[in-house]
Amino acid sequence: MSLNEETLRALKSELLDALEHNDAQQEPLAGRLAEIRSADIGQVLEEFIEDDEQLHAAIAILDVLSTERAANVLGYLPGESQLEVVGELSDTQVLKLLEEMGSDERADLFNLLDDDRREALLRRMAHQEREDLKRLASYEEGTAGAIMTSDYVAIASGMTVSQALMRVRQTAPDAETVYQLYVLDGDGELVGTMSLRQLMVARPGAVVDDIMIKDVIKTAVDKPQEEVARVVARYDLLALPVIDVDGRMVGIVTHDDAMDVAESEATEDIHKGMSIGQLEDGVSRVKLWSLYRKRVTWLVLLVFANLFSGAGIAYFEDVIASQVALVFFLPLLIGSGGNAGAQAATLMVRGMATGDVGVKDWSKMLGRELLVAGSLGLTMAIAVAPIGIMRGGEAVAVIVALSMVAIVLFGSLIGMCLPFVLERFKVDPATASAPLVTTLIDATGVLIYFTIATMILASV
Amino acid sequence: MSLNEETLRALKSELLDALEHNDAQQEPLAGRLAEIRSADIGQVLEEFIEDDEQLHAAIAILDVLSTERAANVLGYLPGESQLEVVGELSDTQVLKLLEEMGSDERADLFNLLDDDRREALLRRMAHQEREDLKRLASYEEGTAGAIMTSDYVAIASGMTVSQALMRVRQTAPDAETVYQLYVLDGDGELVGTMSLRQLMVARPGAVVDDIMIKDVIKTAVDKPQEEVARVVARYDLLALPVIDVDGRMVGIVTHDDAMDVAESEATEDIHKGMSIGQLEDGVSRVKLWSLYRKRVTWLVLLVFANLFSGAGIAYFEDVIASQVALVFFLPLLIGSGGNAGAQAATLMVRGMATGDVGVKDWSKMLGRELLVAGSLGLTMAIAVAPIGIMRGGEAVAVIVALSMVAIVLFGSLIGMCLPFVLERFKVDPATASAPLVTTLIDATGVLIYFTIATMILASV
Numbered sequence: 001m002s003l004n005e006e007t008l009r010a011l012k013s014e015l016l017d018a019l020e021h022n023d024a025q026q027e028p029l030a031g032r033l034a035e036i037r038s039a040d041i042g043q044v045l046e047e048f049i050e051d052d053e054q055l056h057a058a059i060a061i062l063d064v065l066s067t068e069r070a071a072n073v074l075g076y077l078p079g080e081s082q083l084e085v086v087g088e089l090s091d092t093q094v095l096k097l098l099e100e101m102g103s104d105e106r107a108d109l110f111n112l113l114d115d116d117r118r119e120a121l122l123r124r125m126a127h128q129e130r131e132d133l134k135r136l137a138s139y140e141e142g143t144a145g146a147i148m149t150s151d152y153v154a155i156a157s158g159m160t161v162s163q164a165l166m167r168v169r170q171t172a173p174d175a176e177t178v179y180q181l182y183v184l185d186g187d188g189e190l191v192g193t194m195s196l197r198q199l200m201v202a203r204p205g206a207v208v209d210d211i212m213i214k215d216v217i218k219t220a221v222d223k224p225q226e227e228v229a230r231v232v233a234r235y236d237l238l239a240l241p242v243i244d245v246d247g248r249m250v251g252i253v254t255h256d257d258a259m260d261v262a263e264s265e266a267t268e269d270i271h272k273g274m275s276i277g278q279l280e281d282g283v284s285r286v287k288l289w290s291l292y293r294k295r296v297t298w299l300v301l302l303v304f305a306n307l308f309s310g311a312g313i314a315y316f317e318d319v320i321a322s323q324v325a326l327v328f329f330l331p332l333l334i335g336s337g338g339n340a341g342a343q344a345a346t347l348m349v350r351g352m353a354t355g356d357v358g359v360k361d362w363s364k365m366l367g368r369e370l371l372v373a374g375s376l377g378l379t380m381a382i383a384v385a386p387i388g389i390m391r392g393g394e395a396v397a398v399i400v401a402l403s404m405v406a407i408v409l410f411g412s413l414i415g416m417c418l419p420f421v422l423e424r425f426k427v428d429p430a431t432a433s434a435p436l437v438t439t440l441i442d443a444t445g446v447l448i449y450f451t452i453a454t455m456i457l458a459s460v
Numbered sequence: 461m462s463l464n465e466e467t468l469r470a471l472k473s474e475l476l477d478a479l480e481h482n483d484a485q486q487e488p489l490a491g492r493l494a495e496i497r498s499a500d501i502g503q504v505l506e507e508f509i510e511d512d513e514q515l516h517a518a519i520a521i522l523d524v525l526s527t528e529r530a531a532n533v534l535g536y537l538p539g540e541s542q543l544e545v546v547g548e549l550s551d552t553q554v555l556k557l558l559e560e561m562g563s564d565e566r567a568d569l570f571n572l573l574d575d576d577r578r579e580a581l582l583r584r585m586a587h588q589e590r591e592d593l594k595r596l597a598s599y600e601e602g603t604a605g606a607i608m609t610s611d612y613v614a615i616a617s618g619m620t621v622s623q624a625l626m627r628v629r630q631t632a633p634d635a636e637t638v639y640q641l642y643v644l645d646g647d648g649e650l651v652g653t654m655s656l657r658q659l660m661v662a663r664p665g666a667v668v669d670d671i672m673i674k675d676v677i678k679t680a681v682d683k684p685q686e687e688v689a690r691v692v693a694r695y696d697l698l699a700l701p702v703i704d705v706d707g708r709m710v711g712i713v714t715h716d717d718a719m720d721v722a723e724s725e726a727t728e729d730i731h732k733g734m735s736i737g738q739l740e741d742g743v744s745r746v747k748l749w750s751l752y753r754k755r756v757t758w759l760v761l762l763v764f765a766n767l768f769s770g771a772g773i774a775y776f777e778d779v780i781a782s783q784v785a786l787v788f789f790l791p792l793l794i795g796s797g798g799n800a801g802a803q804a805a806t807l808m809v810r811g812m813a814t815g816d817v818g819v820k821d822w823s824k825m826l827g828r829e830l831l832v833a834g835s836l837g838l839t840m841a842i843a844v845a846p847i848g849i850m851r852g853g854e855a856v857a858v859i860v861a862l863s864m865v866a867i868v869l870f871g872s873l874i875g876m877c878l879p880f881v882l883e884r885f886k887v888d889p890a891t892a893s894a895p896l897v898t899t900l901i902d903a904t905g906v907l908i909y910f911t912i913a914t915m916i917l918a919s920v
Contacts, residue, residue, distance in 0.1 A: 005820050035675065039694050169661055178657050179639045196656065197638050201629055215495065233723065234499050236716035238698075255715045256696035262719065263693065266726035267810055270733065274806040274894065275799070282816035283807045284825065292832050295803050296839055299868075302799060303843050309791035314851075317784050324781050331769035331794060331902045339735065339762055339895040343755050346734040347743045350727055356742035360465050365744065372752050379756055383763050391774075408759075434734065434894045435799040442791045 003043055011036070011044050019060055030064050038069065042076030049081045050285075059088050071100035078281060079112050086113070091120055099129075102176060104149040104257065107136035136251075144228045145221040147261060148242045148251030151176045155208055157185045157192075162204040168196060176254050180238045183212050188248040190216055190241055218243050221250060226265045230355075232258035269353060273346060275299070275433040298435060305439045309334070312446035319454050325392040326453055329384070329400050334445035336380055337407035338438030341415030344369055345432045348419040352429050362420050366413070373412030377405035395460050402456075403449040410448065411441040463503055471496070471504050479520055490524050498529065502536030509541045510745075519548050531560035538741060539572050546573070551580055559589075562636060564609040564717065567596035596711075604688045605681040607721060608702045608711030611636045615668055617645045617652075622664040628656060636714050640698045643672050648708040650676055650701055678703050681710060686725045690815075692718035729813060733806060735759070735893040758895060765899045769794070772906035779914050785852040786913055789844070789860050794905035796840055797867035798898030801875030804829055805892045808879040812889050822880050826873070833872030837865035855920050862916075863909040870908065871901040 003011070018029040033041065041061070048058040062070045062085065074082055074097060086094055086109070098106050098121070110118065110133060122130050132150060139145025153175050155164045168178050181199065183192040192212030202211050218241045219228050232240050232255055239252040268278050275298035279286045313320070320326060348365065351357030357365065381401040388397030415437045419429035463471070478489040493501065501521070508518040522530045522545065534542055534557060546554055546569070558566050558581070570578060570593060582590050592610060599605025613635050615624045628638050641659065643652040652672030662671050678701045679688050692700050692715055699712040728738050735758035739746045773780070780786060808825065811817030817825065841861040848857030875897045879889035 005818055037677070037695065173661075178660075200638075217497070233716070233719050235497065236499075238715075255698075255719070256693070259693050259715070259719050259722065262722060262726075263814065266722075266729075267814060269726075270730055270806060270810050273730065273733065274803045276803050276807065282814070283811045284817050284821055288828060288831055291828075292835050295800070295832065296836055299796065299799055299803075299836060300840060300843050303792060303796055303840050306792035306795050307847065309795070310788040310847075310851075313787050313791070314785075317787075320787060321781070321784050324777050325774075327773050327777075327780060327787060327790075328770040330787075330790065331773070331906065332763060332766035334791060335766050335769070335899060335902055336759065336763055338898070339759055340755070342894060343734045343736050343759075346730060347736065350730050351743045354723065354727060354742070357744050358465055361744055368748060368751070371748055372755065375752050376756055376759060380760060380763050383760050387767065387770075391770075434802060438798070438898070439795055442795055446791065 003040055008043065008047070011040070012047060015044060015061060016054075016057060019057055022060075022064070029061070033061065033065060038072045039076050041065075041073045045073065045085075046077055046081050049077070049084050055084060055088065058085060067096050068100045071097045074109075075101060075105045078285065079108065080281065080285065082109050083112050086117075091117075091124065095121060095124055098133075102149050103132065103136055103151050103251075104147060107133060107139075107146075110137045139221060142225050143221065144219050144223045144225065144240075144242045144253060145250070147225050147228070147257050148221075148253045149176045149257075150251045152239070152241075152252040153178050153181045154249070155181050155183045157183050157209055159183075159208050160204065161199055161202045161206045161208060161211070164199055164208050165204075168199070176252065177239050180252075182216075182241055182249060182252075183208055184249055190218060190243060190247075190249040192216060193241065195238075216241060218249075219253070221245070225261045228253050229258040229261040229265065233262065269350070269430055272428075272430040273349065273433050275302075275435045298433070302435055302439045305436075306442060308443035309439075309446045312443055312450070316446075316450035316454070319450055319457065323392070323396075323453070323457065325396060326399070326450075328391055329388070329396075329403075330446070330449065332384065333400070333403050333407050333449050334442045336404060337411030337441045337445045340373060340376055340408045341411035341437045341441045342434040344373065344412040344415035345418055345437045346415075346434065348416055349430050349432055352419060352423065359420060359423055362417075365416060365420075369412055369416045370409075373409050373416075374405075376412070377408035380408055381405045395456060399449075399453045399456050403445075403452050406448045406452065407441070407445045410444055411437075414440055414444065463500055468503065468507070471500070472507060475504060475521060476514075476517060479517055482520075482524075489521070493521065493524060498532045499536050501525075501533045505533065505545075506537055506541050509537070509544050515544060515548065518545060527556050528560045531557045534569075535561060535565045538745065539568065540741065540745065542569050543572050546577075551577075551584065555581060555584055558593075562609050563592065563596055563611050563711075564607060567593060567599075567606075570597045599681060602685050603681065604679050604683045604685065604700075604702045604713060605710070607685050607688070607717050608681075608713045609636045609717075610711045612699070612701075612712040613638050613641050614709070615641050615643045617643050617669055619643075619668050620664065621659055621662045621666045621668060621671070624659055624668050625664075628659070636712065637699050640712075642676075642701055642709060642712075643668055644709055650678060650703060650707075650709040652676060653701070655698075676701060678709075679713070681705070685721045688713050689718040689721040689725065693722065729810070729890055732888075732890040733809065733893050735762070735895045758893070762895055762899045765896075766902065768903035769899075769906045772903060772910070776906075776910035776914070779910055779917065783852070783856075783913070783917065785856060786859070786910075788851055789848070789856075789863075790906070790909065792844065793860070793863050793867050793909050794902045796864060797871030797901045797905045800833060800836055800868045801871035801897045801901045802894040804833065804872040804875035805878055805897045806875075806894065808876055809890050809892055812879060812883065819880060819883055822877075825876060825880075829872055829876045830869075833869050833876075834865075836872070837868035840868055841865045855916060859909075859913045859916050863905075863912050866908045866912065867901070867905045870904055871897075874900055874904065 018032055022029045045058045048054040151174055153168060153171050155167060179196045181194050182190055185191050192214045193216045194212045198211060217235055219231060221242050221244050228240060239254045241249055242251045244250045277294035279294055348357060381404040384404050385397050385401040388400040418432040422431050423429045478492055482489045505518045508514040611634055613628060613631050615627060639656045641654050642650055645651050652674045653676045654672045658671060677695055679691060681702050681704050688700060699714045701709055702711045704710045737754035739754055808817060841864040844864050845857050845861040848860040878892040882891050883889045
């Protein structure tokens with residue numbers, strides 16, 4: 001979600017205006033900014049930053065905010081925009097901002113900086129801070145490690161409930177969440193978890209080990225982020241603890257970050273459904289060269305795949321020459337088959353992604369698709385038959401109606417089965433995109449159509 | 461996410477086995493069930509319920525669980541399965557379960573029951589409980605009201621911090637979340653909010669009104685659920701308060717429910733991208749008749765839309781008859797244009813859904829698409845030109861290459877612009893589905909291809 005255009009425009013001009021009339025006490029700008037949510041300020045700044053002439057306005061606004069607030073606002077900006085801002089700031093200013101950012105966002109921004117800047121900043125950090133940042137920045141993008149934060153509340157095994165509560169109060173300002181607590185043993189291994197709710201109703205003298213849940217839902221640092229998001233969603237978690245290869249707890253993925261991952265994974269799936277590769281940024285910001293590359297690969301591959309349809313047509317050139325009216329129905333028939341097949345493929349791919357459909361459901365799904373696609377084919381044949389009579393007489397009508405049933409049925413079965421076949425061979429089922437499926441069905445449809453035509457025309 | 465098939469199969473046979481050897485003390489089943497998470501038990505039960513012969517096993521397992529746990533497990537089942545279970549239970553048993561369910565899940569289940577059962581249950585409820593249930597059950601599906609829960613922690617304006625903390629401890633077992641607290645005035649109006657974290661570090665004698673945040677992010681009871689989910693995601697909320705038409709607070713939507721909504725909305729968008737209507741249930745469970753209806757509407761509409769392609773072909777029948785080799789490239793050219801156009805449309809529709817693209821970005825997007833689609837068309841023309849030479853000589857190669865550039869460029873622009881046009885006329889931009897876009901491009905492609913062919917063939 002984002003602010004609607006009117007609100008955004010009004011806010012922009014209001015802030016620019018306030019900026020102009022800003023005095024040494026930074027009124028009225030500071031007062032107005034205090035009333036606006038960080039996410040919304042972020043959106044305004046993003047617009048300012050995109051427009052080179054107003055970059056200075058973005059910097060000036062960040063300057064008026066407290067460092068903590070500025071770090072917060074910065075966290076809402078896309079990486080590219082963060083870089084632009086940081087490019088305008090001194091090392092000292094950047095260090096202050098980094099310090100106030102969440103450890104996950106800090107690592108993300110750090111990863112975007114060039115080597116010189118990184119070195120310069122690292123040199124000025126305290127040892128502990130430096131090691132923490134280097135570690136978090138080292139995890140591969142798209143894994144649990146890359147989206148986790150190390151700002152969680154760790155409770156030492158053996159602590160009492162009142163000691164744990166004290167610890168919660170102390171760490172409250174820095175932790176991403178204080179509502180789920182993690183009990184670690186002397187080696188840093190996660191031995192249990194409890195909610196703050198449990199802690200608050202427990203007897204103050206009790207030992208945390210006696211009230212914690214020992215069977216903790218957790219994930220490994222190298223697990224793909226979409227899997228992490230699904231675990232958080234399935235078990236309705238506030239946060240999911242992350243464990244390194246040695247079994248030590250290294251961070252948590254919070255529910256809000258999991259939700260962001262779910263959204264970007266949905267976008268990726270939707271794009272993949274049209275054979276578009278994973279974009280590094282939103283479609284309005286991603287570099288044109290990258291957008292071209294992510295779209296061109298499959299488009300060109302499918303040009304060659306489409307030659308099969310052409311070859312089919314070439315094979316039947318005589319039939320076509322003798323009855324040119326048949327070409328009238330060609331786009332309609334293969335188009336209809338492609339549409340039905342793309343529907344079937346999409347239903348399976350999404351069903352697999354959400355866990356609604358498993359490989360074991362293959363035969364059940366096949367039976368269902370046979371019935372549904374058969375009915376769809378019949379309905380569409382009835383729709384097209386009268387047009388067949390009008391354009392080419394009864395024989396053509398029969399050819400077109402029969403072809404419609406056959407093409408829609410086969411097309412749907414191809415679309416339905418392809419994701420299962422891909423999954424079986426360990427290929428992402430989402431590769432069964434609409435363009436791939438329709439191309440396959442185009443070729444099949446040409447063969448079916450002209451075979452039926454040849455047979456029926458020969459018999460009349 | 462769901463359990464993988466092996467785990468699921470093992471768990472099923474283990475539970476069936478335990479069920480068989482269950483004794484009066486309900487060992488070993490009870491012991492084993494205590495170790496399994498509710499979401500996972502839910503998945504096993506769902507399988508049992510789908511298989512009519514094992515419905516009794518599902519009931520027996522629920523019977524072994526405590527009512528609270530059983531209610532929790534029930535909440536993980538799809539509505540249809542919940543109905544099957546409830547059909548096997550007495551009113552007394554159902555009442556007990558309903559009492560332990562979250563108020564939102566209770567209302568959902570209640571809405572699925574038939575009138576007689578509903579009346580019978582309502583008659584046996586306490587007044588307050590009955591009114592609460594009737595109110596929650598009355599909100600339209602797909603709105604904030606339908607997904608909210610009334611189990612939140614309300615703090616009376618004027619309370620001290622220590623009084624508020626006491627209230628948190630008292631309501632902890634029943635509330636969906638105790639981590640975000642809502643301050644209401646005497647009329648039930650929401651005047652502020654605070655996190656438990658804030659409350660815990662505040663001075664015990666302070667009045668909550670002095671520490672609460674007065675500018676609360678909230679939503680109206682009739683707001684569409686996808687908007688609710690987006691607000692939760694944008695502002696990283698644990699819960700979003702819901703207000704009725706009179707300004708009174710009536711419930712909260714929690715982060716986990718918002719995440720579920722986001723997932724089902726993504727599924728809906730993905731289906732819509734293939735012209736499939738909104739399914740009432742997962743694709744593996746939805747009724748076949750419903751699946752047919754949700755797929756057939758657009759398929760039949762597009763059969764008629766495809767007649768335009770046919771009409772185009774009929775218009776050029778003479779050109780085709782004189783140069784049948786041109787038909788060879790027809791599926792390839794209109795297929796390529798359709799693929800590129802569907803990509804462009806999908807990028808815009810998703811960009812609009814996530815807020816990355818707004819109506820105001822139209823001209824910027826057009827410029828970007830011109831460049832990218834032009835490059836794509838050129839690349840694909842280069843790929844197809846040699847085949848043109850092989851199949852039909854130089855003239856055909858020129859025709860095919862020029863057509864490819866023009867069709868891909870026009871197709872992409874149609875695909876890109878259609879969502880903006882729809883949005884402008886207050887139609888859901890997602891209506892610009894791949895099937896609709898490819899059908900439009902098929903017709904355009906036929907015209908472009910044969911017009912270019914006519915011109916070039918006439919000049920040689």
